[in-house]
Amino acid sequence: MPPGNIGYDDTPILPNFPYRVHDGNRPQPKVIAPPEPGKAPSDAVVLFDGTGLEAWEAVKGGPAGWDVQDGYMQVRPGTGNIRTKEHFGDCQLHLEWAAPEVVKGDSQGRGNSGVFLMGLYEVQVLDCYDNPTYPDGTTAAIYGQYPPLVNACRKPGEWQTYDIIWEAPQFDGDTLVKPACVTVLHNGIVVHNHTEPIGATNHRVVGEYHPHPPVGPLELQDHGDLVRFRNIWYRPLKGYDAE
Ligand code: MG
Numbered sequence: 001m002p003p004g005n006i007g008y009d010d011t012p013i014l015p016n017f018p019y020r021v022h023d024g025n026r027p028q029p030k031v032i033a034p035p036e037p038g039k040a041p042s043d044a045v046v047l048f049d050g051t052g053l054e055a056w057e058a059v060k061g062g063p064a065g066w067d068v069q070d071g072y073m074q075v076r077p078g079t080g081n082i083r084t085k086e087h088f089g090d091c092q093l094h095l096e097w098a099a100p101e102v103v104k105g106d107s108q109g110r111g112n113s114g115v116f117l118m119g120l121y122e123v124q125v126l127d128c129y130d131n132p133t134y135p136d137g138t139t140a141a142i143y144g145q146y147p148p149l150v151n152a153c154r155k156p157g158e159w160q161t162y163d164i165i166w167e168a169p170q171f172d173g174d175t176l177v178k179p180a181c182v183t184v185l186h187n188g189i190v191v192h193n194h195t196e197p198i199g200a201t202n203h204r205v206v207g208e209y210h211p212h213p214p215v216g217p218l219e220l221q222d223h224g225d226l227v228r229f230r231n232i233w234y235r236p237l238k239g240y241d242a243e
Contacts (some may be wrong), residue, residue: 017241037038040094040177040233047084047218048095048232052071056082059119060218064065066222072230075113075222083119083217089168090237093117093218094161098228099127101157105225107133111156112223114143117134117166118216122201123184125227126238129153148191160187161231164189171211179209224229 019026021208033042038048047055050071056064058080099111121142127141129187130183135147140162154160163185170178184192197230199207220229 019241025215026230027243029105035094038231040231041235044094044120044233044235045086045141046148048129048229048231050230053082055084055086057085062171072227072228074228075224076111076128077224077226081116081219082222083116083219087213087215087217088234089118089165089166089215090238091166091234092233092237093166093232095232096159096161097125098159099125099129099156100137100226101155103127105154106131108137110225111227111229112225113222113229114223115162115164115166116201116221117182118168118212119219120183120200120216121180121197121232122221123162123164123182125221127153127156129155139159140183140191142182142184142192142195142197144203144207145198145201146192146195148186149193150189150191151187152191153191154187157194161185163188165237168214170214175212176209176211199211 008020008022013020027227034042052068053066053073054065059082060080064082066076066082067074093198103110105181110131112123113125116122124137124141124143125141126139136144138147139152139153140148163233165183167181169180171174179196180190181194181196182192201207
């Protein structure tokens with residue numbers, strides 16, 4: 001019997017689950033510690049805690065060449081994109097970023113970086129505070145495909161958050177059987193709600209899906225601007241009643 005005799009044993013069985021309605025013997029949701037401000041929750045995989053880039057590598061090979069100071073990493077222009085050594089798939093991803101406080105350039109030339117899920121699908125990082133650009137390249141756009149539902153930018157130099165719920169595309173051989181699906185919150189505001197990218201990110205052409213494994217690295221873009229990142233973690237997405 002469940003502790004304290006909770007639940008019912010005379011109710012109908014739920015469709016799709018081996019449990020009754022209000023079943024007291026159904027597995028209890030695992031207890032976790034939710035994140036303190038600026039910290040990861042207790043069950044997260046921490047990819048960057050502000051101290052070093054051990055979890056990262058340069059996409060062009062060798063160690064990640066970005067600068068780490070005062071609890072954040074900053075693009076070192078010319079060192080190229082960096083990516084996690086770990087590959088993962090469906091996840092809840094959190095990261096914080098800041099565009100340079102000193103405003104320089106305009107449109108795509110102001111505070112440009114990017115968050116590439118699985119190294120292929122870009123959620124744009126850009127300073128679009130009072131900086132118009134093509135809408136599908138705005139801050140938090142699914143680059144080249146979907147503008148954000150709203151522009152929720154903070155001022156350059158201020159820390160901003162992305163919370164991303166990512167479901168990887170699925171392939172059967174060369175055939176796409178399920179597109180990717182992404183929900184994005186920018187500074188706590190929903191800017192994509194269960195949106196299906198039309199393919200991998202590309203520039204000036206329509207994105208396409210090409211078969212790839214169900215896991216991939218998280219990649220951050222060196223677009224030549226001094227963009228900062230901190231507090232990067234993810235939690236694998238699990239189904240109901242998972243151990
Ligand atoms: Mg970019």
